[in-house]
Each structure stands twice: as structure tokens, then as C-alpha cells.
Amino acid sequence: MRWQGRRGSENIEDRRRMGAGRAGGLGLGGVVLVLLVGYFFGVDVTPLLNGTGLSGGGAIQSDVELTEADQRAAEFVSVTLADTEEIWSGIFRDELGATYEPVTLVLFKQVTQSPCGNASGATGPFYCPLDKKVYLDTDFFAALSQRMGAGGDFAAAYVVAHEVAHHVQDELGILGKTTALRQQSSEAESNAISVRVELQADCFSGLWARHAHEAFGTLEKGDIAEAMNAAEKIGDDTLMRNAGRRPMPDSFTHGTSEQRQRWFATGFESGSLQACDTFAAANL
Known part of the structure; x- marks a missing residue:
């Protein structure tokens, strides 16, 4: 992906030096396992990680050291966020006759607070509609790659x-409507709505990738394969099998690997908002 040397976003809230409690008591391998389970199954396991110390120590840190990898990741996120701002502003203007209000992205290390609850490696990256911010610990990129x-x-x-x-x-009003609908639904129905929300987000991601490449020449050989591989790795069925569980479709909240890949591809190939209407799709 070509991203170096381009504009970064001003909508970054950097909390990485604010310090946080360290997870522990489980050993490093146990902590990693708990974090991954928490992220991929949508469970906040922060209470399991607080207050016990990581294999012999874990006081509250007041000064977090940022590595070269941390800095590079922050620069990468800033440029990627800037790209989303330009692309979505153009789509809102040209297709909807509306103004896109950019999201703020919070960078943190270990743990921080959000109106939607604790943000940590346990929760993984997420969007909080209560303050309209994305929360991201850039260490997640290492887990995504290595684990x-x-x-x-x-x-x-x-x-x-x-x-x-x-x-x-x-911004489109979709999230508010689906959240209200899920609150009135059974668990299985709520999960089914969540799948459509997540698959639409995958489709929007593909749409963004198409427009970003057309506008900035972003993509290099193998980039789409990287995204498709990531979508495959985080499909509900794949995650459950890798966790030693039998896939149970009624419990899916993000979609299968095949669905996530296909909807990303739909957005990329069509470049159209209308093509990403997962709520009108008879078959996902």
C-alpha cells in the first residue's frame, strides 16, 4: 500500500502517553489468548485483566514509552484516516448531496475510557456512537499479523x-435505527441484524478502497489479497473453529469468512453505496 509522504488527519486524539493499568496474572500467553477471545467474540474482558500484574508485576504506568513501531503505526493510521475523510466527503457530496462529518480516531496503549465502556486490547478497535469516535490500540496490528x-x-x-x-x-442514520431494532429483538434476531450491519461496513470498506485507489493510486499488487485474507481470518465461522467450537450461525454477529470477503469485494468492484445495501439483500 502506498501511503508514505501523504497528508495525515488532524482528527487524531493521541492518548498513548496517558498511561494505564497493565494486564497480568495470566502470563503473556494467557493474556494474549484472553485479548483475542474478547475481541473476536465481542466480550469486554477488561475485568479479567485488571489488577493482578503480568507475571510478577504490573503497577499503574504514568509514562508510556512509544517505540519506533508505535510511531510508524500512528503515522499510517493518520494517513489512512485522512484518505477516508477525503473519499467519504466526496461520496456524500456527489451521491447524497450531503456533508460528511469526519470521525475522530483515538489512539491509545493498553487501556483508555470511552462512553461505550473501557477501550483495551480486549475490546479491539471499535466505533463508539455516543461520542462518535473510533478507538484503536495500534498494538492490535501486531496481533492481527502475528497471531x-x-x-x-x-x-x-x-x-x-x-x-x-x-x-x-x-452519519446515514443506519446505526441508530438498527441499534433500536436490536434492543427490541430476540438474541438470535439481534445477532442477525448485527451481521447485516457488519457486512455493510465490510462493503463500505471495499467501496473506500476502490475510490482511494482511483484518487491516490493507493493499491499495490497483493493489497486486495491482504484485505481478503484478513476478512477470512476474522469470519465468525473461522474464529469459532480456531477456538475449538462448532460454528453456530444463530450466534454469529459479524458474518462468515465467505460473506465478509464477498461483501468487501462487492464494495470494491461496484464502487457504489447502493450496492452495499445488505438490509435489502435476500441472501447474505
């Missing part, structure tokens, strides 16, 4: 674009 086998710049860009897509849904 999930979904490496590459464009796999990381897909993650950012997916969370920004939830803000787009919020």
Missing part, C-alpha cells in the same frame, strides 16, 4: 476503514 496471520499494510487499512464505515453508517 491471526493477517499481515500487511492493507490488512491494517481494512481494519481502520471498517471502523470508519460504522461512523458512516451513523
Whole structure:
């Protein structure tokens, strides 16, 4: 992915030096496992990680050291976010005759607070509609690559674009309507609505990728394959199998690997908002 040397976003809230409690008591391997389970199954496991110390120590940190990798990741996120701002502003203007209000992205390390609850490695990247911010610990990119086998710049860009897509849904009024509907539904029905929300965000991510390449020449050979690989690795069925569980479609909240890949491809190939209407699709 070509991203170096381009404009970064001003809508970054950097909390990485604010300090946070360290997770522990489980050993490093146990912590990683808990974090991944928490992220991929949508469970906030922060209470399991607080207050016990990581294998012999874990006081509250007041001064977080930022590595070269942290800085590079922050620059990458800033450029990717700037790209989403330009692309979605253009789509809103040209297709909807509306103004896009960019999302703020909060960078943090370890733990921070959001109106939607604790943000941590346990929750993974997420969009909070209560303050209209995306929360991202850039260490997640390492976990995505090393633990999930979904490496590459464009796999990381897909993650950012997916969370920004939830803000787009919020701006379009989709997120508010589906949240209200889910609150009135059974668990299985709520999960089914969630799948359509998430697959639309995947489609919007593909749409963004298409427009970003046309506008900035972003894509390099293999980039789309990186995004498709990431979508495959985080499908509900794949995650459940890898966790030693039998896939149960009624419990899916994000969609299968095949669905996530197909809807990303739909957005990329069509470049159209209308093509991403997962709520009108008879078959996902």
C-alpha cells in the first residue's frame, strides 16, 4: 500500500502517553489468548485483566514509552484516516448531496475510557456512537499479523476503514435505527441484524478502497489479497473453529469468512453505496 509522504488527519486524539493499568496474572500467553477471545467474540474482558500484574508485576504506568513501531503505526493510521475523510466527503457530496462529518480516531496503549465502556486490547478497535469516535490500540496490528496471520499494510487499512464505515453508517442514520431494532429483538434476531450491519461496513470498506485507489493510486499488487485474507481470518465461522467450537450461525454477529470477503469485494468492484445495501439483500 502506498501511503508514505501523504497528508495525515488532524482528527487524531493521541492518548498513548496517558498511561494505564497493565494486564497480568495470566502470563503473556494467557493474556494474549484472553485479548483475542474478547475481541473476536465481542466480550469486554477488561475485568479479567485488571489488577493482578503480568507475571510478577504490573503497577499503574504514568509514562508510556512509544517505540519506533508505535510511531510508524500512528503515522499510517493518520494517513489512512485522512484518505477516508477525503473519499467519504466526496461520496456524500456527489451521491447524497450531503456533508460528511469526519470521525475522530483515538489512539491509545493498553487501556483508555470511552462512553461505550473501557477501550483495551480486549475490546479491539471499535466505533463508539455516543461520542462518535473510533478507538484503536495500534498494538492490535501486531496481533492481527502475528497471531491471526493477517499481515500487511492493507490488512491494517481494512481494519481502520471498517471502523470508519460504522461512523458512516451513523452519519446515514443506519446505526441508530438498527441499534433500536436490536434492543427490541430476540438474541438470535439481534445477532442477525448485527451481521447485516457488519457486512455493510465490510462493503463500505471495499467501496473506500476502490475510490482511494482511483484518487491516490493507493493499491499495490497483493493489497486486495491482504484485505481478503484478513476478512477470512476474522469470519465468525473461522474464529469459532480456531477456538475449538462448532460454528453456530444463530450466534454469529459479524458474518462468515465467505460473506465478509464477498461483501468487501462487492464494495470494491461496484464502487457504489447502493450496492452495499445488505438490509435489502435476500441472501447474505
